[in-house]
Amino acid sequence: MNLFGRKKSFRGGVHPPGKKEFSRAAPIEILPPPDKVMLATLQNVGQPCQPIVKPRQRVVYGEKIGEGKAFVSASLHTPIAGVVQRMKTMTFPNGRHLPVMIVKAEGKQVDGEELVSEILGGEWPKDCMRLYEPMYIHDAISDAGIVGLGGAAFPTHIKITHESKQPINTLIINGCECEPYLTSDDRLMMDAPGPIISGTLLAARALGVKKMIIGVEDNKPRAIKALRKEAADTEIRIIALKTKYPQGSEKQLIGALTGKEILPGKLPGDVGVAINNVGTIAAVARAVARGKPLTHRVISVTGEGIVQPKNILTPIGVSVKTLIDFCGGLKPDAARVIAGGPMMGFAFTDLNTPVTKGTSGITVLTENEVRKEQETGCLRCGRCVDACPMHLVPTKLALASRYKALQVAEDYNIRACFECGSCAFICPAQIPLVQLIRSGKMYLAAKDRKAA
């Protein structure tokens, strides 16, 4: 709460229908071991990993198959036992064509209760000051190939390090999950608060910080209750935030919880903050306390167009189709399958595409939901300006992008736009503001590359 008794939040933003009811009540289920996994060599921000196995080589569950050699890179591990196949190139929803390592299942697989107790269940350490040295925690995170599971996919060992260049004084764990439909983080907080609290204490130990906050939107009361109970004997504060989109974006969450503003071009570390998602921090606990790499994650498969929405503990690298089939398939009026949620997600063009470490959800929209009204001229209503959490002028940015007026776009700070979609959601004229701004940013990136 702030001084006026209001829940903490940020300026701007929108209130899209939450639609969490489709999958929120579904406890985490385990996907049976698939017959193969397809693992892209680039599943993180930065450089791809380098394959370290050859076709026809046998691999065991959790074995490292790709080495993250570059500074901003992450290693890759197989979630199933099997035999390595020839690599192939696949196209992902963000339009990138990436080499993919394929492992065909063979031999005994880790499954069912064994998998649940390894990833979510059992006792998790809290006496982290005594049990672990900062360097050990950092190295375990790096060896495990952990990246940001909230969707950003930034390698976690770069953020959680005892060698940070900036002094870090606050650790924030992001449990907002503000995208409509998605409930995987909500379920993780409800069903497995243990690894989240343990991972938070481990990350704080590695960073040398005492101030730990987990921020959760107030539309997740059961998650807040479960975390508070688990954190009762620790210094971690669980803070309920106003439900508003995009409350879970880094800059907005840091601003709401600390009052600190991150200026364009700056990072959380510049204001003394390290921030990680709840799923990421649970993976940190698993890596440090149990010595296990990132091989699985929880994904929501949800939406009006799916027969039985679920939250699924799934091996990374299974196809979208496998997950949809596990949920009973698509409804007849399903029209679009999205990686992530409807505000910031990208549509899949091929359901044989595999999920990656950064896939937080699969949302299936119906024909009714994707039908668009006709675009009209700008009404100069200013709603997009009020909604923009970055204090930008979306209508100007979109216009400049439409006519490739790149200098104007730069003058209006187009690079600060993180494509949250709030402006397009609120626009009564149905102007595709985000798509236009995204194209403007792509023109600028091309110009930068040419100049380099």
Ligand code: SF4
């Ligand atoms: S201009 Fe960018 S940051 Fe601002 S509301 Fe639109 S998409 Fe979001």
Ligand code: SF4
């Ligand atoms: S919300 Fe749409 S109609 Fe209103 S000012 Fe922005 S672009 Fe124009």
